[in-house]
Amino acid sequence: MREDTKKCIHDFQVKTFGNVKNIEKAETLVDESEVIKYIAPTNIITLSTSSLKKETFPGVIILTNNRIIFNFQMLNNNHSEIFPVSEIRSIESSGNSLTGGHIIIHTISKDFDFLVTYKKDIIQNIQRTFDTVRTNATSKPLQQVATISEADELAKFKNLLDQGIITEEEFAAKKKQLLGL
The missing domain is CATH 2.30.29.30 (Pleckstrin-homology domain (PH domain)/Phosphotyrosine-binding domain (PTB))
Known part of the structure; x- marks a missing residue:
């Protein structure tokens, strides 16, 4: 431990x-x-x-x-x-x-x-x-927080979707947020 x-x-x-x-x-x-x-x-x-x-x-x-x-x-x-x-x-x-x-x-x-x-x-x-x-x-500060790219974040949430941890709607909402749509 x-x-x-x-x-x-x-x-x-x-x-x-x-x-x-x-x-x-x-x-x-x-x-x-x-x-x-x-x-x-x-x-x-x-x-x-x-x-x-x-x-x-x-x-x-x-x-x-x-x-x-x-x-x-x-x-x-x-x-x-x-x-x-x-x-x-x-x-x-x-x-x-x-x-x-x-x-x-x-x-x-x-x-x-x-x-x-x-x-x-x-x-x-x-x-x-x-x-x-x-x-x-x-x-x-912003430069310390923004170390993960939008693509990395999107891939992470896609993985959660594939594992069934989040729903398609939650993935779509997060994708919109990350891409600024």
Whole structure:
């Protein structure tokens, strides 16, 4: 397990019982140049903003300094939803001792709701971490942010479409956005 993963598990008091292998598998999606800021096994609820299709998956969420990664199993196949932090529109948190805590991430095409601890101070710390990473990603000078070409981004989203992770409509919307149409 990576050192930054161990630090996150400790700092956010993440329960890993029965999920160490899932966490290690999800870690393989993180580039060596990225720093893990938050990682946890959780239930993830996705809501597509275009179709209002709601799905729930058990998996692992990872926040790095550049991306958010949801890694989950579906029908014995490993799937991932990966998007840059810059696509986050807003972040909400809520929680109580009865229902637990929730972090809700609103992106351009989907909303992601995932379970966290019920402890209010940790929920607030998780939201602050997401807010800080988002702020840092959007405040970088333009020349540092624009290191990936539109063609590379389009190829990435085409790959997600081919894997069935995004719909044809989501791909078309992203293509229009990237090409400025």
